[in-house]
Amino acid sequence: MKDGILEKYNIPILRLPTNGSGGEEKLKEKLAKILDI
Template sequence: MYALIQDELKNCGNVALGVVCHQPLQLLFRDCSRMNAEEQRFVNTGLSHIDFLIFNKVSKEPMLAIEVDGFHYHKDGTKQAERDKLKNHILEVYGLPLVRFSTNGSGEKEKLREKIAEITA
């Protein structure tokens, strides 16, 4: 996925975009005032992170969160699915777009290309 993201960032022609792996939520959301107590605990564990984060290299502004979900590990009813819901809500509240890819999915390149086009439009 990292190689695919790097390739798509090169192909989009926007040299100001970069990507980091495993961005801790704790470093991304220093202002937790819009979160409830459960979300704050989740963010401040130090273990919660974004799999990949596309950001503006000039302004350091986060632009797009990318999550890669294991099919069995993230299915409904699991603890991970509950954590995913928390993360989804936090990202929504803070206005950070999210795209999730399943490890058994397809069409990742096209979906990623569309999302990059959306955030750079």
């Protein structure tokens, strides 16, 4: 349900693993994509 609402308003969502595996790198990649850098 949340995914559908966020998608409707073009709000990106980033799901990160709870064990911290690769989370920092995924966050950096997503921010770079959003900021277009």
